[in-house]
Amino acid sequence: MTEHTYAPDIPDTPDSLELEIRIMEIVSSLLGGAELSSTTCLLGHQGILDSVTTVALIAELEHKFGIDVGDEDLTLDNLSNVVRIAILLRNKLSEGETKA
Amino acid sequence: MIKCLIWDLDDTLWQGTLTENGHVELRPGIRETLLELDKRGVMQSICSRNEPERVNQKLIELRIDHYFLYPQFSKGSKVSCIQKIAKELNIGLDTVGFIDDNPYERYEVSLYVPEVYVYDADAAVRLPSLPEFHGSVSRTGAERRQLMMMRMERQLAEKRFSGSREEFLRSCEMELRLRSAKAEDVIRLVELASRTTQFNNLVQAPNLTEIQLYLQAERSQLYVAQLKDRFGNHGIVAMAMVLVHDVTAEIELFCISCRMEGRGIGTVFMEGILSRMYQDWPSLQRVMCRYRPNKRNRPTLLLLQSLGFNRILQTEEEWIFMLPLPYEYKGLSWIHLKMEGASIN
Numbered sequence: 001m002t003e004h005t006y007a008p009d010i011p012d013t014p015d016s017l018e019l020e021i022r023i024m025e026i027v028s029s030l031l032g033g034a035e036l037s038s039t040t041c042l043l044g045h046q047g048i049l050d051s052v053t054t055v056a057l058i059a060e061l062e063h064k065f066g067i068d069v070g071d072e073d074l075t076l077d078n079l080s081n082v083v084r085i086a087i088l089l090r091n092k093l094s095e096g097e098t099k100a
Numbered sequence: 101m102i103k104c105l106i107w108d109l110d111d112t113l114w115q116g117t118l119t120e121n122g123h124v125e126l127r128p129g130i131r132e133t134l135l136e137l138d139k140r141g142v143m144q145s146i147c148s149r150n151e152p153e154r155v156n157q158k159l160i161e162l163r164i165d166h167y168f169l170y171p172q173f174s175k176g177s178k179v180s181c182i183q184k185i186a187k188e189l190n191i192g193l194d195t196v197g198f199i200d201d202n203p204y205e206r207y208e209v210s211l212y213v214p215e216v217y218v219y220d221a222d223a224a225v226r227l228p229s230l231p232e233f234h235g236s237v238s239r240t241g242a243e244r245r246q247l248m249m250m251r252m253e254r255q256l257a258e259k260r261f262s263g264s265r266e267e268f269l270r271s272c273e274m275e276l277r278l279r280s281a282k283a284e285d286v287i288r289l290v291e292l293a294s295r296t297t298q299f300n301n302l303v304q305a306p307n308l309t310e311i312q313l314y315l316q317a318e319r320s321q322l323y324v325a326q327l328k329d330r331f332g333n334h335g336i337v338a339m340a341m342v343l344v345h346d347v348t349a350e351i352e353l354f355c356i357s358c359r360m361e362g363r364g365i366g367t368v369f370m371e372g373i374l375s376r377m378y379q380d381w382p383s384l385q386r387v388m389c390r391y392r393p394n395k396r397n398r399p400t401l402l403l404l405q406s407l408g409f410n411r412i413l414q415t416e417e418e419w420i421f422m423l424p425l426p427y428e429y430k431g432l433s434w435i436h437l438k439m440e441g442a443s444i445n
Contacts, residue, residue, distance in 0.1 A: 044406050045430055048266075050364045051402035052299070058398070071393045076405050 019086040026060050027082065038082040047080075054079060061085075067092040101235040102217060103191045103295065104143040104169075105227070106182055108200035109150055112221040118150050118158060126162055129225035134167050136228045140235070141291075143189060146171035147181040147198070169249070178205050179212045192396065197232070199224060235294060250331035269363060269434035274329045276365065278372045279440035281322040281339065286311050288336050289324065292355060299356035299366055301400045302392045306341070306353065319344045321380060323373045327365060338369040342377055347385040349377050349425075354389075354400075366403050368435045374407070374427035379442050384425045391419045 020038045027036060030053055042049045049057065058069050069092065078088045110117045116124040137144060144167050148155060152173040159165035170188040172181035178200070186193050194215035200206050201221035210218050217232060227233055281289060286308060293305035306314070314322050321342045327334040340354035351373075356366045378384055389409060391401055401419075409421035431437055 043402060047406065050362060051366060051399040051406060053362050054402050055398045071398070071401060074398065074401055074405075079402070 016083075016086050016090060019089055020082050022064075023061070023082045023085050023089070026057060026064070030056055030060070036082070038086075040081060042081055042085075043079045044076050057085075061089060065089060065093060067096060101195060101294070102142060102197040102232045103195040104145055104185065104189055105137060105197040105199065105233075106145045106147050106185055107168075108178075108198075108202070108205065108221070109146060109148040109155065111201040112199055112224070113146075114158075114162075118154055122154070122158075124158065126164070127221075127224065131164070133225055133227060134164055137233065138167055140228070140233065142233060142235075143169055145169050145185045145189075146173075147178050147185070148173055179209055182209060182213060182216060197227070199227070235291070246332075250334070266434060269432075272329045272331070272363070272434070274327060274363065274365075274435045275438060276337075276368055276372070276435055277326045277328070277438045277440060278323060278369065278376060279325075281311075281315060281324045283312075283315060285324055285336060286315070289322070289339050292336060292339055292357060293353070296355040296357060299354075299399050299403070300397055301351070301354055301389060301404075304353070304392075311341075314341055321377065323376065325365075325369045325372070337365060340370075340373050342373070344377075344381055344384070347383055349381065349384050349387045351387060351389040364432045364435060366399070367406065368432055368437055370403060370407055371427070371429050371431060372437050372439065374423070374425070375429040376439060376442055378426045386425055387423050387427075389421045389423075391421060392417060393419065 024036060024038065027042065027049065031048065036048065041047045043051070043054050058074070061067065062069055067089065069088075073088060073092075078084055107113045110119075110124070113126065113130060114124040115127050118124055134144065146155070146168050148171070150173060152171075155171070155173065156165065159168070170185050172184055174181050178198075182196060182198060183193070186196050192215070193213050196215075197217040197219060198206075198209050199219040199221060200209075203220075206218045206220065209216055219227065289311050290305070290308050293300065296305075311322070314320050321344070323340045323342065324336050325338040327337045334357075337357040338355065341352045343350045343352050354370070354373075356369060374387065377387065389404060391397075391404060393401070404421050407423065408427075409423045411419050412422045413420040429437075
């Protein structure tokens with residue numbers, strides 16, 4: 001099952017790119033179609049998401065990817081941009097795989 | 101406490117079926133119930149399988165169209181309509197009431213969304229006397245419906261707007277006025293705290309006496325913020341209770357109205373009070389804030405972290421955050437902060 005082995009240290013695998021695009025689509029739709037890149041600052045000073053919208057984003061990710069994001073995961077570091085969120089997501093997905 | 105009552109129409113709100121001959125009349129006592137709930141600040145909505153145009157026409161004819169927010173018309177399950185209304189109004193399902201004459205619908209709703217309060221149509225006129233429809237009401241509370249109307253208008257404007265998000269937010273002309281609370285604000289503050297679960301660090305609400313005592317105490321400060329934008333005046337939308345011990349201030353409780361989500365009000369309010377409390381007590385070196393995790397109040401956790409608060413202690417029930425002072429106000433370009441009785445540092 002090599003194709004399902006997510007590697008958090010290599011951000012440029014097709015898996016991560018696909019995840020990033022899906023995350024960007026969700027963020028964009030939450031903001032009424034705003035344009036953004038994978039490194040646009042989302043949360044924190046000058047971030048384009050405020051905390052309520054970030055929570056909506058997390059809820060969407062939990063729903064769409066069938067993962068569970070805990071309070072412990074909600075750090076500025078994990079949520080600062082799309083690249084970081086994709087890494088968190090891949091970790092969560094691989095945790096799910098290990099459990100399964 | 102119920103924040104929104106969702107009405108079925110045929111043989112619940114009115115007598116008869118709109119689709120059959122179009123002749124329907126409000127059931128006895130319904131007009132009074134609508135008015136009474138509205139006065140109390142309980143929002144009302146509709147979940148119906150009828151044709152939206154015909155319903156709207158009938159509601160106008162009956163002169164009750166202005167009561168209903170985000171009415172939903174769907175041939176599908178009423179469960180998803182209820183969920184959609186709760187989402188649009190940004191309230192929890194456990195603060196929603198649903199009234200319908202059809203036992204099947206009531207059963208389905210109680211099964212799939214057991215948090216929702218479900219009532220038979222016959223109970224309609226008794227609803228205002230039930231305990232779950234009694235919350236504290238203030239002048240601003242009774243204007244909740246108008247505020248929601250403004251919100252709907254804003255959302256509509258947002259959908260039509262083609263510029264960037266920032267341009268849109270700028271065009272809303274938001275002005276947040278931060279000041280110390282006064283005695284006449286107390287009822288509104290009790291109401292704000294009891295209605296706010298997402299942006300409330302402890303998910304608890306102080307009562308009237310606690311707030312009054314707070315206003316009188318010497319080493320404490322209660323900050324509030326009022327919001328005004330192009331859609332109107334929203335009154336007090338945020339509060340923070342701050343207690344000062346020597347060089348440490350503790351934000352004992354803060355809450356920000358959920359109706360103001362997604363606009364950065366929380367950020368500007370908290371940045372404003374962080375800057376303000378240092379001006380009020382220049383000997384302060386740090387500020388602490390407790391956070392009681394509950395999936396609902398996650399925005400609070402994110403807000404504290406985005407302001408630069410660091411978690412210094414964690415117990416099973418609470419997390420304790422700390423931020424060194426002074427704090428430099430950065431703000432957001434689309435919200436104009438006005439500080440009453442102090443400057444913006």
